[in-house]
Every structure is written in C-alpha cells, then in structure tokens.
Amino acid sequence: MATRIVVDPVTRIEGHLRIEATVENGKITDAWSAGTMVRGLEKILQGRDPRDAWAITERVCGVCTSIHALASVRAVEDALSITVPHTAELIRNIMQTTQYVHDHVVHFYHLHALDWVDIVNALKADPVKTAALAQSLSKWDKNTPAYFTEVQNKIKQFAASGLGIFANGYWGHPAYKLPPEANLLAVAHYLDALEWQKEIVKIHAIFGGKNPHPNFLVGGVPCSINTEEVNAINMERLNLVKKLIDQADEFVHQVYLPDLLAVASFYKDWAGIGGGLSNYLSYGEFPTQGYGNPDKFKFARGVVLNRDLSTVHPVNPRDSQEIKEYIAHSWYEYKGGNVDGLHPWAGETDIKYSGPKPPFTTLEGYEKYSFLKTPRWKEQAMEVGPLSRMIVSYAAGHTDVQELVKDTLGKLGAPVGALFSTLGRTAARGLDAKLAMDWLKEFFAELMERVKVREVSTFNNERWEPKTWPKDAEGVGLVEAPRGALAHWIKIHDGKIDNYQLVVPTTWNGSPRDGKQQRSSFEASLIGTPVANIEQPVEILRTIHSFDPCLACAVHLYDSEGRHIHRVTFE
Ligand code: NFE
Numbered sequence: 001m002a003t004r005i006v007v008d009p010v011t012r013i014e015g016h017l018r019i020e021a022t023v024e025n026g027k028i029t030d031a032w033s034a035g036t037m038v039r040g041l042e043k044i045l046q047g048r049d050p051r052d053a054w055a056i057t058e059r060v061c062g063v064c065t066s067i068h069a070l071a072s073v074r075a076v077e078d079a080l081s082i083t084v085p086h087t088a089e090l091i092r093n094i095m096q097t098t099q100y101v102h103d104h105v106v107h108f109y110h111l112h113a114l115d116w117v118d119i120v121n122a123l124k125a126d127p128v129k130t131a132a133l134a135q136s137l138s139k140w141d142k143n144t145p146a147y148f149t150e151v152q153n154k155i156k157q158f159a160a161s162g163l164g165i166f167a168n169g170y171w172g173h174p175a176y177k178l179p180p181e182a183n184l185l186a187v188a189h190y191l192d193a194l195e196w197q198k199e200i201v202k203i204h205a206i207f208g209g210k211n212p213h214p215n216f217l218v219g220g221v222p223c224s225i226n227t228e229e230v231n232a233i234n235m236e237r238l239n240l241v242k243k244l245i246d247q248a249d250e251f252v253h254q255v256y257l258p259d260l261l262a263v264a265s266f267y268k269d270w271a272g273i274g275g276g277l278s279n280y281l282s283y284g285e286f287p288t289q290g291y292g293n294p295d296k297f298k299f300a301r302g303v304v305l306n307r308d309l310s311t312v313h314p315v316n317p318r319d320s321q322e323i324k325e326y327i328a329h330s331w332y333e334y335k336g337g338n339v340d341g342l343h344p345w346a347g348e349t350d351i352k353y354s355g356p357k358p359p360f361t362t363l364e365g366y367e368k369y370s371f372l373k374t375p376r377w378k379e380q381a382m383e384v385g386p387l388s389r390m391i392v393s394y395a396a397g398h399t400d401v402q403e404l405v406k407d408t409l410g411k412l413g414a415p416v417g418a419l420f421s422t423l424g425r426t427a428a429r430g431l432d433a434k435l436a437m438d439w440l441k442e443f444f445a446e447l448m449e450r451v452k453v454r455e456v457s458t459f460n461n462e463r464w465e466p467k468t469w470p471k472d473a474e475g476v477g478l479v480e481a482p483r484g485a486l487a488h489w490i491k492i493h494d495g496k497i498d499n500y501q502l503v504v505p506t507t508w509n510g511s512p513r514d515g516k517q518q519r520s521s522f523e524a525s526l527i528g529t530p531v532a533n534i535e536q537p538v539e540i541l542r543t544i545h546s547f548d549p550c551l552a553c554a555v556h557l558y559d560s561e562g563r564h565i566h567r568v569t570f571e
C-alpha cells in the first residue's frame with residue numbers, strides 16, 4: 001500500500017518548500033514540490049527607473065546575494081546597447097566567482113552535510129585516528145589530535161545540553177554510513193567553514209561596499225581604482241583581496257574538496273539514485289571578451305537533451321517559442337487563459353486563484369499546488385545548476401571542465417553515468433567551486449595587470465541619461481547563478497520599466513508539473529528513491545538538498561494590496 005509522506009517545511013534551504021511523496025515497497029513512486037510562501041518583486045519594478053532595478057531585484061535573496069543585481073544590470077545594458085569596460089567586467093567576474101565559492105562551501109557544510117554526517121556518532125571517534133585520516137586527505141594545519149579532541153569536547157557539551165537546533169536530526173539512522181572519525185572530521189570543518197565564510201565575503205565589501213547585497217551599476221561597477229587614493233580601491237585594498245583569495249584557495253583545496261571526496265566515497269550507491277530529468281540547461285558564464293561574446297565564456301551556453309553528450313543545442317532567450325512559463329499547477333491566472341505558456345517579455349504575475357484550496361494536510365488531488373510558475377525550454381523540463389554547467393561545458397568541449405570531471409570520476413572509481421545522480425549533483429558543485437576558485441585567481445591576476453598599466457576605467461556613461469534611450473527597448477540578462485540558469489527580462493517604455501520578469505534557477509528545478517504532466521527536477525529526481533523509514537525521510541532531504549533549493553528566489557511576486565494570498569489552517 002502506498003504511504004504519503006509530507007516534509008514541510010524542508011529545512012536547511014532558503015525560503016519555504018514543501019515536499020510530498022508517495023512511498024510503495026520502500027521506494028518513492030510519486031512526488032510533489034510546492035513553494036508555499038509568496039514574496040514580491042516583479043510588480044514592484046513596474047514604472048520604476050531601469051537603472052534602479054538591480055537594487056530591488058538583488059534583495060530577493062540573501063543567499064545568492066549579488067547575483068540578481070548582475071542579471072538586472074545585464075538586462076538593462078542589453079536593452080540599451082551598453083558595453084561595459086573590460087576592467088568592470090573583471091571586477092564583476094571576481095565578485096561572482098567569490099559568490100560561487102562562498103555559496104558552495106556554505107551549502108556543503110551548513111545546508112547539506114548533515115544529510116550524510118551523523119553529529120552524534122562523532123562522539124565515538126578517536127581524535128588521534130581522526131587526525132591521521134585528515135592528514136591522509138590534506139595538509140591543512142588544523143589536522144591535529146589536539147584540535148579534534150577540542151571539537152569533540154564541544155560536541156559533548158552540546159549533546160549534554162540537548163543538541164540545540166540539531167535536536168531533531170535523524171541521528172543513528174541506518175542511512176548514515178560514515179565511520180565515527182569521518183563524522184568528527186566533517187563536524188570540525190563545519191565549524192571552521194562558519195568562521196571562514198565571513199572572511200571571503202569581504203571581497204564583496206571591498207568592490208561593492210558591503211555584503212550581503214553589494215552595490216552594482218548599470219554600465220560598469222560602482223568603485224574606482226586608484227592605487228594612491230585613500231578612498232578608492234587602492235593597493236592596500238587590492239592586497240587584502242589577494243590575501244582573502246589565497247585563504248579561500250587554501251580552504252577549497254585543503255578542506256572542502258578533500259572532504260567532499262572522502263564523504264562521497266562512502267555513499268557511492270547515491271551515484272545510482274536521484275538522477276531525475278535527463279535534460280540540462282546552462283546559459284554559460286564568465287565573459288572573458290565581453291558579455292556579447294558567449295563563445296568565449298568560461299562555461300558554455302546551451303542545452304543537452306537526453307544525456308546525449310554528443311550535441312549541445314543552442315539557446316535563444318529572445319525567441320518567444322523557446323523559454324516560456326506555464327501555470328497549469330500554480331496559483332496564478334493569465335489574462336489569456338492558463339493553457340499556453342508566456343515568454344517572459346510578455347510575462348504576467350497575477351495571483352487570482354479562486355479554485356479549491358488544498359488543506360494543510362495534503363496537496364493530493366489538487367490541480368494547483370505551488371506559488372512557483374513552471375518554466376520550460378521548447379516545452380521540455382530542464383535541470384539547471386552546477387551539474388548542468390559541467391554537462392553542457394563537457395559536451396561543448398571545454399577541456400578544463402572535461403579534465404576535472406574525468407579526474408574526479410577516476411578518483412571515485414565511478415563511470416561518467418555516475419554524474420546523473422544525487423551524488424553527481426553534489427560532486428559537481430565541488431568541481432564548480434574549484435573552477436570558480438581557479439578563475440577567481442585568473443581574473444584577479446588580469447585585473448592587477450590592468451592596474452599596472454592604468455587601464456582602470458570602470459564605468460561607461462555614454463547611455464546613462466534616459467534622453468539617450470530609445471522610446472521602447474527590451475533586454476535580457478543571463479547569468480549562471482550558483483544554483484543555475486537565471487535570467488531577467490526587461491521591457492522599457494519612455495524611460496521606465498514596463499514589464500520585468502525573473503526566471504530563476506529554483507523556479508526551473510522546484511516548479512510543479514506542467515500542463516502535460518511533465519515533472520520538473522525536484523519531483524522527477526525523487527522517483528525511485530529508497531526510503532528506509534517513513535518517519536525519518538533523510539533520503540528525500542539528500543536529493544532535494546543536492547539541488548541547493550532557494551525558494552526565496554523562486555517565488556518572487558506579490559499581491560499589490562498585501563492581502564493574504566493563501567491562508568493555511570492547522571487542523
Ligand atoms: Ni536565492 Fe538563487 C541562486 C538565483 S535561486 S539562491 O543561486 O538566482 O535558485
């Protein structure tokens with residue numbers, strides 16, 4: 001008999017997500033993913049100055065901070081044909097690679113690790129053996145018996161006081177496979193990562209004034225470089241950036257990547273679980289010769305269909321027949337009816353749902369069940385994220401990505417097919433961080449070369465004044481956010497925003513089914529997942545967390561009167 005499991009709220013994510021699944025004979029047979037809270041942005045933007053949009057959209061989320069600002073300035077620059085000086089583009093790349101590294105490390109330790117790491121079991125570890133294990137993995141200078149003894153003592157005190165926010169974890173669950181020493185090692189690095197993450201974000205503060213939500217600028221970046229000026233980005237600031245980059249490099253290579261491989265080696269069965277969709281979309285990222293030249297991006301742009309790595313299909317975000325958002329199962333209405341999808345330039349964001357509302361207990365049998373819309377590329381569901389970036393760049397022949405992927409699979413003794421899984425998704429995020437780390441160093445070195453020869457212009461003001469703009473303009477800003485393909489579409493009329501639509505990574509991955517009942521990534525990836533104990537569905541968390549969900553980004557509209565859109569009652 002099928003049993004229905006509800007996980008609501010899913011914790012260790014950003015925003016509000018509910019997952020329901022039916023389990024039969026110990027495996028998931030169907031799943032529903034619902035965004036349960038509404039936020040507001042797309043309507044707030046209407047009628048405003050396009051040059052301000054970055055500051056508003058950026059605040060959709062504090063996790064992928066800065067990313068929506070980048071998508072926004074790119075959309076406006078695209079609409080107004082503004083080219084950004086190369087030095088400004090380098091600084092944007094530095095900001096964004098910094099964001100990748102920060103976001104992925106925080107995800108691995110603070111949002112995902114406890115799906116694989118049993119804190120309580122770490123109490124059984126021998127600190128001497130833990131140090132030996134750690135030293136076999138890396139030369140990080142904290143890999144000593146004294147350090148692991150100290151961490152274990154902290155856990156002991158913590159456990160004695162009831163484990164605080166971790167009290168409801170599924171400790172002792174049979175799905176946890178790490179030996180006690182590996183658990184202790186991971187918990188120690190969980191704490192180290194907390195300390196470290198507040199350092200790397202200073203790079204955002206240096207170039208963008210603060211973090212989260214650093215400043216951006218249409219036409220460039222809002223900082224000027226002058227090595228002799230006390231208030232500009234001077235040598236002291238640049239030296240601090242260099243130091244923070246070196247620290248980050250050490251953390252990624254000496255802590256995150258060795259831990260990722262060590263943990264993964266105990267969970268190889270998860271290379272056969274959670275694959276979900278077989279289509280992968282990446283917009284490509286990190287311009288090296290301008291945003292208008294995607295062939296020279298570090299990550300490739302395109303779509304891989306049916307896991308066929310021999311072909312990369314081109315993506316055109318301007319084509320009204322390619323990317324569309326559907327609302328067959330979302331709490332919205334489109335003026336022209338709810339069957340056809342809308343291209344984002346013609347997108348609508350109106351919650352006028354009047355049909356039956358599901359009770360709090362279940363979504364079963366209700367046609368509409370989420371505040372996320374359902375994006376499709378040529379009517380097909382796409383997975384987005386680090387794994388999609390690896391797959392599309394691999395298929396596009398990017399040799400740095402190919403070598404890294406092959407090398408990692410070799411270390412794990414896993415075939416290429418292992419990529420298409422929960423484990424593959426989590427491993428791909430580590431590779432993404434490593435590539436971003438390497439490129440961060442490269443972009444910074446190039447910036448320093450330009451500083452030496454005083455090629456330091458960071459702003460193109462040619463089209464700053466609205467009187468230089470056409471009466472009507474439309475643009476699209478594509479970004480590979482840490483969680484995947486992100487785009488903002490803007491329509492400008494008489495110097496003001498006429499329409500503004502965001503289609504966000506977690507909207508692709510976490511959306512409800514489309515009108516043809518095709519599932520999106522979260523739902524598809526849960527099918528077939530084993531669940532050992534329906535009271536403690538850690539397996540659902542493993543797969544859902546492997547996407548690093550952000551519902552704050554994914555549900556970004558609001559009701560203009562601030563009404564309760566959907567009131568749930570406890571029964
Ligand atoms: Ni709020 Fe985000 C990222 C964007 S959504 S985290 O990365 O864009 O998936």
Ligand code: MG
Nearest residue numbers: 042501502503
């Ligand atoms: Mg949207």
